[in-house]
Amino acid sequence: MSLRYLLLSAVVGMAGCASDPAPFEQMRLTERALEQAAAVGATTSTQEYRLAEERFALAKKNMQEQDYRRARMLAEQAELDARLAEALTLRGESEQAITVQNARIERLRKQLGSLR
Amino acid sequence: MKWFLWVAPALLLCSGCTGSLGRQELADAQLLFDQVKSDPQVLESAPRDVSRAGESLARAEGFAAHWGTDADVEHYAYLSQRYSQIAREHDQLVRNQQQSQRLQREQDRLQQMLREARLLSAQQRSEWLDEQLQRLATMETERGLVMIIGDVLFEPGSSELNLSASRTALQLVQFLQLNPRRLVRIEGYTDSRGEAEENRELSRLRAQSVAQTLVDMGVAAERLQVIGYGEAHPVAENASARGRAANRRVEIVFSDENGQLGAER
Known part of the structure; x- marks a missing residue:
């Protein structure tokens, strides 16, 4: 029993990098993460978004070259780069909104002060 | 049994040890993860990202300790860092949104006060208005x-x-x-x-x-x-x-x- 597992895992282990399956699903996930980031307004002015695009482009190239292991790694990294870009963009927007609100409150306080 | 299943190929392949770059990434990932996991607010607002940061970190550590290549260690350490950063950003967004709501309430309150203050000064003016009206008007x-x-x-x-x-x-x-x-x-x-x-x-x-x-x-x-x-x-x-x-x-x-x-x- 344990010998069979040992052999099996040895085979799988040795097969390793040479025959990683093509990461189609990961490529789709990454593409969607990039679209999602762009949809909330992330652009190449965000370093993380640039990284995501560059890595995804490389991953596509690796897919064509059937270097699936590298393609998967790059696509996984690109997915999280894109998600971070999205989170940074949303956080930045929420900070801008706070700045606007603070200015508005400041104006209201002044108006109130001038009435008293 | 399961442990053996994973270690066996590692022993057979016996890949090289982790380089300094991988160790640096791993240390960074560990530091970031420690920060987010010890912040109860981050845990509350981004639990999935925190736990994925932990999982990725564990994989990176596993690779570093046993049979992984430098690239594997770096990769999972990188993913872990990203998950931690995403969790932190997400938490900051939630905090900002909460602050926005507080500010909105403050703004509403001030607007209400301003309206009342204006009405008050309008009421003070109303005496003047009454006079004005009396002057413009003729009693019949x-x-x-x-x-x-x-x-x-x-x-x-x-x-x-x-x-x-x-x-x-x-x-x-x-x-x-x-x-x-x-x-x-x-x-x-x-x-x-x-x-x-x-x-x-x-x-x-x-x-x-x-x-x-x-x-x-x-x-x-x-x-x-x-x-x-x-x-x-x-x-x-x-x-x-x-x-x-x-x-x-x-x-x-x-x-x-x-x-x-x-x-x-």
Whole structure:
């Protein structure tokens, strides 16, 4: 029993990098993460978004070259780069909104002060 | 058994040890993960990302400790860092949104205070308004309080109000806002030139125009009655230009405090 597992895992282990399956699903996930980031307004002015695009482009190239292991790694990294870009963009927007609100409150306080 | 399943190929492959770059990435990932996992607020607002940061970190450590290549260690350490960063950003977003809501409430509160302060100063002005009204108006026993808007407030031959009429209208609006139970009848009058029927129509249009201005400024239309009397009820003789000018007018008849309007003429 344990010998069979040992052999099996040895085979799988040795097969390793040479025959990683093509990461189609990961490529789709990454593409969607990039679209999602762009949809909330992330652009190449965000370093993380640039990284995501560059890595995804490389991953596509690796897919064509059937270097699936590298393609998967790059696509996984690109997915999280894109998600971070999205989170940074949303956080930045929420900070801008706070700045606007603070200015508005400041104006209201002044108006109130001038009435008293 | 499972442990053996994973270690076996590692032993067979026996890959090289982790390089300094991988160790650096791993240390960074560990530091970031320690920060986010010890922050209960981050845990609450981004639990999935925190736990994925932990899983990725564990994989990176596994690779570093056993059989992984430098690239594997770096990769999972990188993913772990990203998950931690995403969790932190997400948490910051949630905090900002909460602050935004607080600020919105503060803004609403201030706006409310400002409205009240303005109303208060309007009430202080109301004494002045009352005086103004008394000055503009003439008491007439059977008709109540009457305010006369002269024809200078209309563009000649037109029923459009000019600018100074709008200012008078604004005072009227404020008065009506401070006296919510009072109603008004807006009566239009002309001089005796021209056809009587046309004059009635013109006088009604002018009265309507005043009413429309009040409605535009927020007075409920139900509080306003509009009548055109034409050349009837002159206040001066129609022989002179001066007398005719005095006859071209709009009179605002105010009800008493209880909304009781005097009878129509």
